[in-house]
Amino acid sequence: MTASPDRPTARTVVGAGCWTLTVAYLLVQPVVAAAWPTPYDLATNTISDLGVTGCGDFRQFDDRVVYACSPRHALMNTVFVLVGILTSAGALLTRATWPPRRLTSVGVAFVVLAGVGAILLGLAPTNVNLTVHGAGRSDYLVVVDRHHPAVPVFRPTSFTGCSFAGARKAAFGWLYQGEEGPSNLELFELKSCRFSGNEFWLSRGIVPGSEIKVSDPVRGTLVLRRADEPGSLVARWNARVTRL
Numbered sequence: 001m002t003a004s005p006d007r008p009t010a011r012t013v014v015g016a017g018c019w020t021l022t023v024a025y026l027l028v029q030p031v032v033a034a035a036w037p038t039p040y041d042l043a044t045n046t047i048s049d050l051g052v053t054g055c056g057d058f059r060q061f062d063d064r065v066v067y068a069c070s071p072r073h074a075l076m077n078t079v080f081v082l083v084g085i086l087t088s089a090g091a092l093l094t095r096a097t098w099p100p101r102r103l104t105s106v107g108v109a110f111v112v113l114a115g116v117g118a119i120l121l122g123l124a125p126t127n128v129n130l131t132v133h134g135a136g137r138s139d140y141l142v143v144v145d146r147h148h149p150a151v152p153v154f155r156p157t158s159f160t161g162c163s164f165a166g167a168r169k170a171a172f173g174w175l176y177q178g179e180e181g182p183s184n185l186e187l188f189e190l191k192s193c194r195f196s197g198n199e200f201w202l203s204r205g206i207v208p209g210s211e212i213k214v215s216d217p218v219r220g221t222l223v224l225r226r227a228d229e230p231g232s233l234v235a236r237w238n239a240r241v242t243r244l
Contacts, residue, residue, distance in 0.1 A: 008097070009096065011093045011094070011096065012093065012094050012096065012097050014093050015089065015090045015091070015092070015093025015094035015097075016090070016094060017090075018086040018087070018089045018090035018093065019086065019087070019090035019094075021086050022083045022086050022087055022090075024079055024082065024083065025079060025080075025083045028075060028076060028079045029047065029050065029076075031072065031075070032050045032070060032072040032073070032075055032076045033050060035070070035071045035072045036069055036070060036071070037055075037069055037071075038067065038069065042194055042195070042196055043195075043218060044066050045066060045068060045196065046196045046197045047196050048121065048125070048126045049066065049068035049070065049126070050070050050072075050073065050076040051070065051073050051076045051077045051080060051121065051122065051125045051126070052068045052069075052070050052073055052125050052126055052127045053070075053073050053125050053127060053128060054069075054127055055067075055068070055069035056068070056069075056127075058126055058127050068127075073125065076122075077121075077122040077123075077125060078122065079122070080118050080119070080121040080122030081118070081119050081122035081123060082122075083115075083118050084114075084115040084116060084117065084118030084119035084120075084121070084122065085115065085119065086115070087111065087112075087114055087115030087118060088111070088112045088114075088115030088116060088119075089115075090111075091108045091111035091112050091115065092108070092112065095108050139167060139168050139169045139170075139173065140167055140169060140170055140171070140172065140173035140175070140201070141164050141167045141171045141172070142164075142171065142172045142173070143173050143175060144172070144173065144174045144175065144176070144186060144188075145175060145176050146176045146180055146181075146183045147183050147184035147185075147186075155187070156187035156188050156189040156211075156213065157187065157188050157189070158188075158189045158190075158191065159188070159189070159190045159191070159193055160190075160191045160192060160193070161191070161192050161193065162190075162193045162194070163193070163194045163195075163196075164193065164194070164195050164196070164199075167197055167198070169198065169201060170197075170198040170199060170200055170201040170237075171195050171197070171198070171199050171200070172188075172190075172199065172200050172201070172212075173200075173201045173203075174186055174200075174201070174202045174203055174206050174210070174212070175201075175203050176203060176205055176206060177203055177204075177205035178205045182207075183206070183207055184207060185207050185209055185210050185211075186206050186207065186210035186211070186212065187210065187211060188211075188212045188213070189212075189213045189215075190212070190213070190214045190215070190216075191215050191216070192215070192216050192217070193214075193216060194216075198236055198237075199214075199237065200212065200214075200224060200237045200239060201237060201238055202224060202225075202226060202227065202237060202238050202239040203238070204226060204227055204228065204238070206226060208226060208229065209225075210225065210226065211223050211224070211225060212224040212225075212239075220243060220244075221243070221244040222241050222242065222243055222244070223241070223242045223244060224237060224239040224240070224241055225239060225240045225241075225242070226239070226240065227239055227240055228240075230242070
């Protein structure tokens with residue numbers, strides 16, 4: 001007896017359930033942060049700091065040293081591991097739902113690897129093994145590469161109300177250095193986004209005149225440009241900044 005094409009298989013239902021349960025990651029974070037004896041600071045502390053097993057000053061991936069003390073670290077690390085298992089299991093169990101193409105298999109494999117990375121976050125807190133912990137993290141969460149120079153840029157790419165955490169270097173990386181020929185203007189607008197860790201990194205090779213506008217209650221309204229253009233230098237962003 002074969003399953004109806006209109007009804008999901010038991011494997012797919014279980015896989016979808018696994019992915020749904022990963023919402024625990026978002027629910028547990030504020031619970032763990034609330035137990036800190038000193039306030040958990042979204043501007044300076046990373047999500048990884050919620051899992052440190054001791055109290056003190058700890059080195060970050062960008063070489064900053066910040067204070068962290070997380071009494072509920074066991075809860076956070078357990079959730080890291082469980083979310084990793086659920087993420088990988090969900091990808092494997094729902095594989096038959098996606099198109100039977102090689103590119104799809106590659107995408108599913110990357111989701112499985114993301115789950116393995118989350119497991120590493122929980123098994124190796126930053127103060128226990130920074131190298132292993134970092135193996136579960138990406139350098140950048142949003143990578144902006146070359147744009148075709150013939151395509152006109154009429155308006156900025158916008159991100160509104162987003163949260164970014166877990167990058168080793170920065171949430172956004174504008175990385176193109178001109179290796180493959182001319183690119184196009186970088187026009188981005190970020191409104192009311194939240195960041196844990198370093199926010200931006202601008203390559204010196206992006207097109208002159210590019211602008212990244214950032215607006216939120218913490219920073220006000222800023223415009224980021226290349227490091228060789230007008231503005232105040234912010235070294236951790238490799239950018240010049242103008243406050244509006």
